[in-house]
Amino acid sequence: MSLEQVPDVTAVSTKDEFHVPNAHNEPGYRAMKQYTVARIGVWRAGPRYNTWSQLHFRADHATAQDAVFTDVPDGYAEENGFMPGQSQCANKEVYLTRPDLGRKLDEESKARFDATLTKSAPVTVVVGDGLSTSALVNIPKILPALKLGLAGYGIELGPIPFVKYCRVGIMDDLGPLIDANVVCLLVGERPGLATGESMSAYMAYRPNRERPESWRTVVSNIHAGGTPPVEAGAHVASLLKRMLDEQLSGVELSL
Amino acid sequence: MKLKTTLLGKTYGFGSVKEVLAKANEPKSGDELAGVAAASVQERVAAKVVLANMAVGDLRNNPVVPYEDDEVTRVIQDDVDEEVYREIANWTIAELREYILSEDVGTQEIRTLGRGLTSEVIAGATKLMSNLDLILGAKKAVVTAHCNTTVGAEGTFATRLQPNHPTDDPDGVKAALMEGLAYGVGDAVIGLNPVDDSLASVARLLHMFADFTEQWKIPTQNCVLAHVTTQMEAIKQGAPSDLIFQSIAGSQKGNEAFGITGAMLAEAQALVLEMGTSEGPNVMYFETGQGSELSSDAHCGADQLTMEARCYGFAKRFSPFLVNTVVGFIGPEYLYDSKQVTRAGLEDHFMGKLTGISMGCDACYTNHMKADQNDIENLSVLLVAAGCNYVMGIPHGDDIMLMYQCTGYHEAESLRQLFGKTAIPEFEQWMKDMGLIDGQRKLTERFGDASIFLERSGK
Numbered sequence: 001m002s003l004e005q006v007p008d009v010t011a012v013s014t015k016d017e018f019h020v021p022n023a024h025n026e027p028g029y030r031a032m033k034q035y036t037v038a039r040i041g042v043w044r045a046g047p048r049y050n051t052w053s054q055l056h057f058r059a060d061h062a063t064a065q066d067a068v069f070t071d072v073p074d075g076y077a078e079e080n081g082f083m084p085g086q087s088q089c090a091n092k093e094v095y096l097t098r099p100d101l102g103r104k105l106d107e108e109s110k111a112r113f114d115a116t117l118t119k120s121a122p123v124t125v126v127v128g129d130g131l132s133t134s135a136l137v138n139i140p141k142i143l144p145a146l147k148l149g150l151a152g153y154g155i156e157l158g159p160i161p162f163v164k165y166c167r168v169g170i171m172d173d174l175g176p177l178i179d180a181n182v183v184c185l186l187v188g189e190r191p192g193l194a195t196g197e198s199m200s201a202y203m204a205y206r207p208n209r210e211r212p213e214s215w216r217t218v219v220s221n222i223h224a225g226g227t228p229p230v231e232a233g234a235h236v237a238s239l240l241k242r243m244l245d246e247q248l249s250g251v252e253l254s255l
Numbered sequence: 256m257k258l259k260t261t262l263l264g265k266t267y268g269f270g271s272v273k274e275v276l277a278k279a280n281e282p283k284s285g286d287e288l289a290g291v292a293a294a295s296v297q298e299r300v301a302a303k304v305v306l307a308n309m310a311v312g313d314l315r316n317n318p319v320v321p322y323e324d325d326e327v328t329r330v331i332q333d334d335v336d337e338e339v340y341r342e343i344a345n346w347t348i349a350e351l352r353e354y355i356l357s358e359d360v361g362t363q364e365i366r367t368l369g370r371g372l373t374s375e376v377i378a379g380a381t382k383l384m385s386n387l388d389l390i391l392g393a394k395k396a397v398v399t400a401h402c403n404t405t406v407g408a409e410g411t412f413a414t415r416l417q418p419n420h421p422t423d424d425p426d427g428v429k430a431a432l433m434e435g436l437a438y439g440v441g442d443a444v445i446g447l448n449p450v451d452d453s454l455a456s457v458a459r460l461l462h463m464f465a466d467f468t469e470q471w472k473i474p475t476q477n478c479v480l481a482h483v484t485t486q487m488e489a490i491k492q493g494a495p496s497d498l499i500f501q502s503i504a505g506s507q508k509g510n511e512a513f514g515i516t517g518a519m520l521a522e523a524q525a526l527v528l529e530m531g532t533s534e535g536p537n538v539m540y541f542e543t544g545q546g547s548e549l550s551s552d553a554h555c556g557a558d559q560l561t562m563e564a565r566c567y568g569f570a571k572r573f574s575p576f577l578v579n580t581v582v583g584f585i586g587p588e589y590l591y592d593s594k595q596v597t598r599a600g601l602e603d604h605f606m607g608k609l610t611g612i613s614m615g616c617d618a619c620y621t622n623h624m625k626a627d628q629n630d631i632e633n634l635s636v637l638l639v640a641a642g643c644n645y646v647m648g649i650p651h652g653d654d655i656m657l658m659y660q661c662t663g664y665h666e667a668e669s670l671r672q673l674f675g676k677t678a679i680p681e682f683e684q685w686m687k688d689m690g691l692i693d694g695q696r697k698l699t700e701r702f703g704d705a706s707i708f709l710e711r712s713g714k
Contacts, residue, residue, distance in 0.1 A: 020704055029706035036420055036427035039651035040434035044703045047668040049651065057628070057651055061660070064622035096587040096623060097284040131623050191622045192658040 009055045010194070019043035019050050060194035067134035067188070067196030068096075072164055080139070082127055082162035083116055085109030089165035103169030109161075110177060117178045118158030123150060123240050124180040125157055128166025132188030135199040138222055141229035142186060142199070142236075149237025155244075168202050168216070175207035182243045183207050184236060189220060197223040201236045205249040215250040217243070256313045260304045267301035272309070272317035276375065277558035278302035279382040281598050285546040285559045285589035292558075306379055307349035314348070314375040315340070319557035319565075326507040326517050331373050331568035339371025348379045355380065355392045355609075365396045369611040374505070374568035377606050378561040386598065389605040390641040396608035397642065400537035402476045402497055402576040404679045406443050406644050407613050411683075412676040413645040414667045415577070415615070416441030419656035423450050425463050431650055432467065433705040438664035439671075439691055440648035442682035443615065444498065444540065444577060446478040448657060457481045458494040465495035465532065471689075471708065474681035476533055476576070478540055483515060483523050490530050497533035498576060499523045500540040505565030508553035517572065524573050537576035537613070543567070544581040545599050546589030559589065563603055567610040577645065578607055579615035583631075584659055586621050593630035596620060600634050604643050615645035619661035628652055628660060635662050639670045646670075668698065 015033055018041045023029050033041050042053040049057075071092060077084035088104045089095040095102055105113065117124065125146065127139060147157055163170050171183045182205050189198040200220040204211065217239060222232040243249045258275065259268040269275045277291035279302035286292035293299035315335070318328045343351065354360060354368070369377075384392065399407040406413050418431035428447060435441050445464050449457060457479045464477040476497035479486065483501040490496050501520060504510050510517075520539070527538045543566040548554040554562055563580065570578050580603035583596040590596045600616050607614030618634040620626035635646055652663035670676070677683045677696075686692050691702045701707050 020706070022700060023704050023706045024701070025706040025709040025711060028709040029704075032426070032430040032433070032705070032709070035424055036430050037655050038418075038420070038427070038431045038434075038649075039653055040430060040705060042651055044665060047665060047672055047698065049663075049665050053651060057653065060653075061622070061627060065627075068623045097591055098288065099588050100288070190658070193622070193653050193660065 009052060010059045014039050017042070017053065017056065019053065063194050063196040064191035067132040067191040070133045072129045072133050072136065076136070077162035080162070082160045083112065085113060085161050086164040087166055087170060092165070095165040099167050102165055102167030104173050105163070105170065105177070109163070113161055113174065114177055116159055117161060120179045121158050121181065122155050122244055123157060123182045123184065124174070124178065125160050126163060126171065126174060126183060126185045127160060128163045128170060128185055128187040130166055130187035131190040132196055132198065134191070134196040135188030135223070137197050138199045138229040139186065142222065142233040145230045145233025146237050149234045150240065153237070153241045155241070171202060171204055171207045172209045172211065175204070181206060182240050182249070184240055195223065195225065198226060199223060199229070201232065203236070203239055203243060203249055205243045205247055215252070217249050217253060257308060258305060260301050262297060262301040262304060265297065267298055269302065269305060272313060273319045273557055275302050275305050275309070276319065276378060276382065276561050279306045280558045280560050281382070283545065283559055283589065283595055283599070284587060284591040285549055288588050289549050289554055289558070291556065303383060307347060307383055309348050309379065310344065311346050311348065311351060311372070311376050312344040314379050315344070315373045318373065318375055319561055320506050320555045324507070327505055327510065327565050327569045330517055330572050331565060334568070334572060335373060336370035339367060343368070343371055348376070348383060351376070351380050352383045352388070356388060360395065362395055362397045365609065366398070366611060369396070369609050372609065374564035374610070375561060377609050378564035380609070381560065381564070381602050381606055384605065386601050386637070389601040390637060393605040393608045393641040398608055398611060398613050398644070400576045400613035402533045402535065402537055404442070404474050404476070404681050406576065406679060410676055411679055412639055412643070412671055412674065413443035413679050414440045414648040415443045415645055416445045417448065417647050417649045417654065418445070419448050419649070419654055421450065421656045423456055423460065425459065428460065429463065429467065430705070432464070433708045434650055435648055435664050436473065437691065437701070437703055437705045437707060438648070438667060439678055439686050439702070440664050440667045441473070441475055442679040443645035444476045444478055446480055446500065446540070448480050450656060452481045452485050454485055454488050454492070457485055458489045458492060461489060461494040461496050472685065474685055483519060487523050487526055490526060495532040496527065497531060498538055498540045499527045499531070500542070502542050502547070503566050503569060504548050504551070504553060505562035505569070506548055506553045506555050508555070509548040509551055509562070512551035512553055517569070520573050537574050539573045539575040540577045541570045541575050542579055542581055542617070543603070544585055545603065546585045549589065550585060560599070560602055564606045564610070567607045567612055571610055571612050575612055577615055578612045579617050579645070580604070580607070581617040581619065583619045583624065583626065584617065584621065587624045590624070592625035593620070596624070596626055596630065597634050597637065601637060601641065604638055604641055608642070613644050616643055617647045617661055619647070619659050621659045631660065631662060632666065635666055635670060636673070639674050639676070
């Protein structure tokens with residue numbers, strides 16, 4: 001054993017990871033791998049997976065699992081200047097098995113939001129963990145860009161609520177509570193393999209439970225490897241402004 | 256019909272056959288979400304006791320969705336072989352279970368029996384079966400089907416090659432296709448889930464598959480799993496498709512959510528028999544999965560296993576070549592963890608085989624479930640032990656388009672070796688002709704090298 005490090009198994013992208021010895025046509029094989037991120041050219045041990053590709057897969061799944069199953073740390077909302085709140089899910093297990101409860105605020109949060117959030121605001125931004133706690137890493141980048149964009153339209157944001165164990169439908173519960181005009185929920189997406197940090201912005205004009213899902217507008221795939229959060233913030237701000245002007249959202253809003 | 260029992264000093268009463276069926280189900284998060292699950296483990300067992308004592312006729316006469324209201328119920332009821340049914344109408348569900356497991360009952364008897372059972376009866380027997388019961392029972396129910404080749408024959412184990420790509424890029428799809436074929440995957444079907452449901456894209460991919468399989472003389476079937484209406488239009492315009500695919504549900508309302516009716520499927524079947532590129536007679540491919548009805552609020556108050564059984568009863572009408580449950584795709588609110596997924600996979604496979612359809616399984620999980628690749632490997636072993644016709648094969652088990660994980664290309668040959676099985680005979684011969692396996696069925700240096708489909712080149 002030496003002091004040198006074992007190389008990171010995830011350092012080589014799946015497009016470039018190649019393990020086939022004595023390939024019939026290695027340059028052609030490597031070239032064809034550039035058309036897909038599917039794990040091909042991985043070779044085998046007998047009929048089973050090669051150790052390195054198997055460990056790479058496990059590392060990527062670990063990223064996804066940690067994103068879903070890690071709780072947002074206590075004090076997250078307060079430390080980031082958000083108004084703390086929670087859905088009716090008592091813990092992660094309830095959250096994963098009862099999407100209906102993840103769409104409703106618990107009584108304590110309702111009372112707090114009712115007392116502290118700005119009523120009838122033009123735009124209310126909400127932050128939620130959703131299916132990826134890791135996606136909250138985008139918040140410090142997207143939020144300033146979003147605020148800046150809105151300020152450009154003369155729109156100021158009031159206090160920002162944070163909802164733990166949050167499903168997208170929470171917008172429909174919160175909106176009527178504070179008579180919100182446009183609600184924008186920044187929430188973690190269900191992770192893919194190796195993409196644990198992806199966030200979505202769901203937006204709706206005067207959301208409530210009677211609205212169909214098609215009333216929501218979504219910008220998804222917000223993360224460093226997708227739509228960069230700063231860029232997404234500006235884009236989301238422009239969409240929110242249009243919703244406010246046209247009093248519409250979702251499929252009704254021509255993009 | 257008795258709807259009450261006493262268990263361990265406590266009396267349990269149930270309001271209907273539907274309630275007994277739901278509460279007798281093994282634990283599933285989806286049944287809890289629907290509010291139909293047993294409230295305690297003891298109540299679950301009490302429901303099983305009541306169910307075991309019910310007659311086959313009780314379940315037939317109390318479908319979970321009324322005949323008048325639901326096309327799926329009508330298809331299932333109208334297709335019952337009344338002669339077979341009359342023989343068994345008075346059996347209890349306990350007797351039915353024991354008949355299936357008895358030593359004197361083999362493939363012939365089970366296949367005959369299946370013709371006299373409605374989906375509710377099949378679901379009832381399933382709820383009394385342990386996991387090993389389900390494996391043994393299914394193993395007896397050998398079901399073959401023929402499109403270009405024959406799937407399901409004893410001694411064979413097949414796979415669907417699923418070369419999905421996030422943008423349907425034909426070069427990217429082809430790369431995954433070549434890799435899978437180099438691993439001996441794709442004898443059941445080469446089947447792509449498209450991102451783009453447009454006619455032009457679907458037709459382009461069908462042509463690509465057909466050209467490739469013709470060039471390399473690969474004995475299999477091809478399919479692009481777009482909506483049934485898109486595939487029909489593509490076939491009418493001359494696109495070469497061997498099969499027509501559609502997702503189906505266990506209630507009319509569920510099928511409406513998929514935008515289909517029985518008449519539409521019958522029309523599709525007739526079309527592909529006439530204008531498709533395959534021999535037939537089995538030319539339909541269906542996918543199902545416990546919980547899909549609840550997700551479209553079309554479960555009609557029934558449990559998810561019973562609704563799944565009804566999918567198979569409906570599917571049987573169209574003599575499918577392939578049906579697979581996509582067990583674990585829908586998420587933890589329906590099947591919470593690996594234990595529930597394993598159970599559901601074995602249940603679905605057994606129910607499909609007892610119904611008499613060519614049954615496979617997409618053993619899979621999403622990233623928000625308490626499951627991982629080890630669990631899916633376990634399930635795949637249990638499924639092959641149960642005589643499952645086919646499973647999926649995707650690159651390293653990672654579907655880069657649907658964002659879930661299932662059985663990978665490497666599983667196909669691992670499972671064949673483990674159980675002494677071969678691919679579908681014509682495909683097995685093709686693997687030999689291509690030099691992927693030698694005369695002793697040993698893997699060669701070419702096995703797993705997708706570049707054998709490229710021109711030879713120097714380093």
